[in-house]
Amino acid sequence: MKLFKKLAAAVLVAALALTMVGCGAGGMGSAIDLKNEVLNAIEDDYYTDNKTATHTTAMDAAAAKLIENAAADEAAKDENVTVKDLLRNNGTGNYIAIFMPYGQLSTELMQQAYIAEMKGTLENAIRYVANDEYYADRDMLVKIGSPVIGKDDPIEIGAATGKIKDKNYLVLLVQNAKA
CATH class of the missing domain: 1.20.5 (Single alpha-helices involved in coiled-coils or other helix-helix interfaces)
Incomplete structure (x- = not known):
């Protein structure tokens, strides 16, 4: 027995x-690659809405270059210059940049909240892309150049992580895939 x-x-x-x-x-566990989870969630969300979001290595490289340029900018030493200012002033092209502090999140709930915040910010960024006041009021959102993206347009996305002003950030770049 x-x-x-x-x-x-x-x-x-x-x-x-x-x-x-x-x-x-x-x-996602403690070893989450939050950057890829954000990109995958956006691609899946677009797919379920019969739209196209394509993650490309070229966009990843553009996001990494943007972080590198922003971090190296001499203006970063000025405490009155924001990360938003650094990203806006160091990017080339026509992108929407969404940026959030990036770190290891311990719980799945917080990881999902981070991903949802990025997705929601992207949806509103595209909805209000022509509204400069909307962008001015958002701490984690900046237009680089003059992006034109409609809510049903296909997009290209990429992301990178890096340190700007002694803090780690995830920067998501979005552009119209037709452009």
Whole structure:
């Protein structure tokens, strides 16, 4: 009987473990690559709305270059110059840049909240792309050049992480794929 109970307990533990893996327990876990999760969520969201969002390495490179240029700008030493100012003044092209502090988030709830914030900001950024006052009032949103993106237009996206003014940021760049 003891052997049967031990065997039953082992089978139950194995079944629970498989159930948790199958259901995605642990979710993104502590080793999340939040940058890729943000990009994947945007692509999936667009796909479910029968629109196209394409993640490209060229856009990743543009985001990385933007961070590098902003961090190297001498104006970054001035405490009155914001990260938004640095991104706006160091970018080339016609992009929307969404930026948020970037760090290791411990819980899946906070990771999902971060991703939802990025997605929501993108939706509003495109909706109000022609409204300069909207952009002026948003701390994590900046237009570089003169982006023109309609709500149904296909977009190209890319992201990079890096340090600007002694703080880590994730910078998401978005442009009209037709441009």
